[in-house]
Amino acid sequence: MFEIILTPEKEIKLIGRFDALQKEKALQIFSTIQKTSMVDFQQLDYISSAGLSVLLATQKRLKNHGEQLILKNMSQHVREIFRYAGFDMIFEIRTTIEQG
Amino acid sequence: MRKNFNRTLSSLEDVFLFLDDFAQKNGFNPSVLNETRLVVEELFTNIIKYSTGSQKKITIDISLNGLVLVLQLIDRNGQPFDPTRSAEYDNQQTLKERPIGKLGLHLVKKMTADITYQHQKGQTILTVKKLLKG
Numbered sequence: 001m002f003e004i005i006l007t008p009e010k011e012i013k014l015i016g017r018f019d020a021l022q023k024e025k026a027l028q029i030f031s032t033i034q035k036t037s038m039v040d041f042q043q044l045d046y047i048s049s050a051g052l053s054v055l056l057a058t059q060k061r062l063k064n065h066g067e068q069l070i071l072k073n074m075s076q077h078v079r080e081i082f083r084y085a086g087f088d089m090i091f092e093i094r095t096t097i098e099q100g
Numbered sequence: 101m102r103k104n105f106n107r108t109l110s111s112l113e114d115v116f117l118f119l120d121d122f123a124q125k126n127g128f129n130p131s132v133l134n135e136t137r138l139v140v141e142e143l144f145t146n147i148i149k150y151s152t153g154s155q156k157k158i159t160i161d162i163s164l165n166g167l168v169l170v171l172q173l174i175d176r177n178g179q180p181f182d183p184t185r186s187a188e189y190d191n192q193q194t195l196k197e198r199p200i201g202k203l204g205l206h207l208v209k210k211m212t213a214d215i216t217y218q219h220q221k222g223q224t225i226l227t228v229k230k231l232l233k234g
Contacts, residue, residue: 017116019112019116019137019141020109020112020141020145021109021110021112021113045130045134046134046137046138048137048138048141048142048204048207049142049201049203049204049207050141050145050204052203053200053201053203056195056198056200057200059195060195060196060198060200063195076131077130077131077134077135081138081207084191084206084207084210084211085191085203085206085207086190086191086192086193089192089194090194090195090198
């Protein structure tokens with residue numbers, strides 16, 4: 001199961017398992033994002049290199065015009081994958097839950 | 101446990117169910133299960149992507165030997181295909197320099213103790229060993 005929800009507050013919620021089967025669908029949704037956006041990982045159980053590549057492609061595109069994805073609420077497991085990938089250097093990752 | 105899977109991306113659903121079943125029987129915690137899923141997904145999708153030319157099923161074998169998890173992917177495509185010789189991924193590159201892709205095998209190497217490649221009699225066997233914490 002995988003879902004991407006765009007909230008009214010313009011946040012992107014990732015839910016479930018972001019694997020290679022979800023890549024095309026996710027790319028379509030992420031390609032609509034034009035501005036700096038928060039991505040909430042709280043309900044994301046799993047991500048593979050396919051999911052990471054969608055985030056990377058989006059980050060490259062947004063940074064070209066001064067915007068970015070900001071990631072938050074990662075589980076320890078997902079955080080570790082980001083560290084292995086060296087993605088902690090190219091994304092801002094917030095470790096505490098944002099208020100308001 | 102061992103099972104054959106169709107050589108298509110949509111098999112991933114069944115691959116995960118197979119791994120979930122093994123994890124449940126062996127009391128894996130969610131973190132070990134996720135790392136196991138990741139290793140298998142990356143190797144499986146790599147075979148589908150790069151070892152083309154036949155529709156032969158891919159076998160996945162998973163076993164636990166004490167604290168060593170042994171995963172094998174058997175590809176009967178006939179052609180030698182060695183993903184362990186892929187170029188190193190540089191995880192220090194800046195955003196601009198980063199290639200989209202090439203990351204999967206890097207993650208597999210980071211998460212496992214050992215990965216070996218054998219090709220014999222038209223079969224490619226990838227064997228991955230992962231140490232579980234006691």
